[in-house]
Amino acid sequence: AWAKLAQAPEDPILGVTVAYNRDPNPVKLNLGVGAYRTDEGKPYVLHVVRRAEAALVGDRSRNKEYLPIVGLAAFNKLSRALAFGADHPAVLSNRIATVQCLSGTGSLRVGAEFMAQHYHTPVIYVPVPTWGNHNKVFPKAGLKLLTYRYYDPATRGLNFAGMIDDLQAAPDGAVILLHACAHNPTGVDPLPEQWDAIRQVIRAKRQLPFFDSAYQGFASGDLDVDAYSLRSFAADGGEMALAQSFAKNMGLYGERVGALSMVCATPEAARLVEGQLKLVIRPMYSSPPLHGAAIVATVLGDEKLFQEWKVELKGMADRIIDMREKLYQALVARGTPGNWTHILKQIGMFTFTGLNKTQVDFMREKYHVYMTGDGRISMAGLSTSTVPRLANAIDDAVRN
Numbered sequence: 001a002w003a004k005l006a007q008a009p010e011d012p013i014l015g016v017t018v019a020y021n022r023d024p025n026p027v028k029l030n031l032g033v034g035a036y037r038t039d040e041g042k043p044y045v046l047h048v049v050r051r052a053e054a055a056l057v058g059d060r061s062r063n064k065e066y067l068p069i070v071g072l073a074a075f076n077k078l079s080r081a082l083a084f085g086a087d088h089p090a091v092l093s094n095r096i097a098t099v100q101c102l103s104g105t106g107s108l109r110v111g112a113e114f115m116a117q118h119y120h121t122p123v124i125y126v127p128v129p130t131w132g133n134h135n136k137v138f139p140k141a142g143l144k145l146l147t148y149r150y151y152d153p154a155t156r157g158l159n160f161a162g163m164i165d166d167l168q169a170a171p172d173g174a175v176i177l178l179h180a181c182a183h184n185p186t187g188v189d190p191l192p193e194q195w196d197a198i199r200q201v202i203r204a205k206r207q208l209p210f211f212d213s214a215y216q217g218f219a220s221g222d223l224d225v226d227a228y229s230l231r232s233f234a235a236d237g238g239e240m241a242l243a244q245s246f247a248k249n250m251g252l253y254g255e256r257v258g259a260l261s262m263v264c265a266t267p268e269a270a271r272l273v274e275g276q277l278k279l280v281i282r283p284m285y286s287s288p289p290l291h292g293a294a295i296v297a298t299v300l301g302d303e304k305l306f307q308e309w310k311v312e313l314k315g316m317a318d319r320i321i322d323m324r325e326k327l328y329q330a331l332v333a334r335g336t337p338g339n340w341t342h343i344l345k346q347i348g349m350f351t352f353t354g355l356n357k358t359q360v361d362f363m364r365e366k367y368h369v370y371m372t373g374d375g376r377i378s379m380a381g382l383s384t385s386t387v388p389r390l391a392n393a394i395d396d397a398v399r400n
């Protein structure tokens, strides 16, 4: 039945790992997918996660029953509090419907399916560029996908005026996708005062902000600093949506643990929204997996583990910031043509280098350095010992 099927292309991000795994060269370096590595280049399981898992396994009263459709209640409550703050008025007045979903992507997809069915303006605006999967998730769910200007290649910074103009020109009521912090792939975030101006436009036009929060605490090392944007929107009392991922900040990539929160106008609306979200989830995957959510609930719910998590989180963020400094210095030391200060300025896991596709391919062929075709490198995949190799590859690529 499928012999004549078209050959599917590899995913632009996950496909980089596929190509990397096929490369037999021992010095190969994977800077494609955003996944944290230690300075020895190894995947990292957080100590607090190990401790939570040990506690869960040792607890003989636990079982493997199905979770409810909406997931683990304790996880939902704690995730909501982490994002918005435990004493936020919307939290205290039960105006937020939260459902556990399969990490960031699953939360975005469930939210988008819900909006396609139940939101009066099923149109979503995403920044240019944005995380590649956004461009697929939203149309698949039935939302019309449009874009707003965001990144300015000339300044390697935010095109703030272009963004504001495009939001003004977007229809009233449209859904606006916003990266809560550490914009992927550019690492360029609005400043707090720019966020405030963005919020004013979105509220004036009664648009619906839909935050993708994949890096809370991981960008700056501070959970509250990285929540500025979404908390400022939540503080004005308006409606909003939030997709939250624990892949990066708790290192739970493969556990697929995340949450969708819909901030509603009234507790009654939140109750109705939750009911409809259940109708989205049940025919899709019935109910979410237990283990990852139990880990997160254990860490967030225990004051001692929570404090230790913050220390580990800061350690990961600081190592990435250190890699920025080291890579920048290595390029300066080589006299590599161009201005590389954006490596220091960009926020979060990625550097949007400005290297073009030809240069990316050159570095893959000659140096076995793997990155996405748009010139994005995962700083978290870099280590003290591999910085010189990357700097040599970039230097050679830009001189070529």
Ligand code: LMR
Pocket: 013, 014, 032, 033, 034, 035, 131, 133, 184
């Ligand atoms: C990335 O952008 O590399 C990560 O968010 C992983 C993914 O799923 O693409």
